Amino acid sequence: MRLLFALPGFHRYDRGAEVALLSVADALARSGEDITVMGSGESRPDAAYKFRHVPAVRRERFERFPHFPPLRSETAWEDASFSPGLLAAYKPTAYDAVVTCSFPFTHWALRRPSAKQPLQIFVTQNGDWPAFASNSEYRSFACDGLVCTNPDYLARNQQQWNCALIPNGADLARFHPGPADRARFGLPADRPIILMVSAFIATKRVMDAIRAVSKLDDAFLVVAGDGPLRDEGQALADALLPGRFKRLSLAAADMPMLYRSADAFVHMSLLESFGNVFIEAWASGLPVIGHDTDRLRWILGANTEFLCDTENQPTLVDMLQAALARGAERAGHPDGIERFSWATIADQYRDFIAGLITQRASVR
Known part of the structure; x- marks a missing residue:
């Protein structure tokens, strides 16, 4: 599968959403999938996937900016600054599916009109409100597959979207008990x-x-x-x-x-x-x-x-x-x-996305 993972904070921050999606991307790449990652940080030599730098203004620069729909937080402002570069770098025909958890601007950029539209996979790392709400900018949300990171999100969204319940994980080779320093x-x-x-x-x-x-x-x-x-x-x-x-x-x-x-x-x-x-x-x-x-x-x-x-x-x-x-x-x-190893989690992502690709092909 040819998959694109896009998020403004990739390779710039090591916080929850960034860590989770990069871990999945890396595990999929190591298992043989064709994975590209776009983010605002710099390349990391140990990553198994292909990385492309897309510029964005750091979210800290926006901490004192006004908040209003759809620029509801400093991370939304960061997302807006990321989307022009993403539009320039993103070629829809190059991918079978695109994966993000950033809404609205990255989500909008990845859904831009194209003769060949890859599957749109949205992950509820930062909440399921875009998938669930029907007010303001949330009315524009659409996806082909929704990864629900907890059972509450699955129950709330499975009637409207193609959903899979997939938790996050940890790198068990790095996070384990041992001597302190x-x-x-x-x-x-x-x-x-x-x-x-x-x-x-x-x-x-x-x-x-x-x-x-x-x-x-x-x-x-x-x-x-x-x-x-x-x-x-x-x-x-x-x-x-x-x-x-x-x-x-x-x-x-x-x-x-x-x-x-x-x-x-x-x-x-x-x-x-x-x-x-x-x-x-x-x-x-x-x-x-x-x-x-x-x-x-x-x-x-x-x-x-x-x-x-x-x-x-x-x-x-x-x-x-x-x-x-x-x-x-x-x-x-x-x-x-052990059930939270990233290899186990990545297998669940692969099965879900591959199933959606097969489903689309059968319809056509």
Whole structure:
């Protein structure tokens, strides 16, 4: 299959959507599929797919720009800046299917009129609202296949679109229990470490995590991430966690060791489309504290001991203490994690897209 994966943040950011789709693209390329990736970063020599740089303005430049439909966030502004270059680089006749999770501008560019229109595959990495809503710019959404990253999205959309339930995963060769190296990140050796891997945006509730950890006597909170609320978060941590907080912005290659250097993992979003970080933390042997939802229980399976109502601070503090008391596992992959290997996930993408291609060919 000739597939194109397009997203503004490819090779520029190593966040959830970028990591997930690039991992699928790389696994498919290594299994023999003809995969092209377009993004605003630079080539990476270890990637198995073909990469083409398409310029875009960094999303940080848009943090103070006005937000209105369809430019609802700094990432939408970034998406708009990416689409002209994508239109120039994208040749519809070169692909059997195109894959993105970016709406609306990348989605619109990939659907431009053409004599041969490749299949349009949309992945709900950032939510299923484009596929579900019927107001404003969302009325323009259309796809040939919808990859639903959780059962809620599948139930909501399967009557309207060709859907497949496919979770995200983790690179189990990189994310696994093992010895820590706190000195590498400037972290204290004599305190329990709570790790949060999160953007500094309102929905990630980093401030609430800072407030909760401040109720613990000795714990150190490290947040790996960036975003428009970074200064507000630092100011709150300076006031509530003096000497017990650190914000890091790391390359993807450093993340497995950061997980292994922690004692517990917390993620505060009330509802994620999926949340790769849950799988990475679980694969690394960390107890996972998160907001108790059916969706997260589906992801974690039996590993739900430390889920709770994270909006209830006393309950959250108790769960943080309990997770630290258990501590991290330092050897062996946790039971059940194998189903989230990227090779397994990529096989599901291949089967879904190949089935759609066959279906189209039979109709014609």
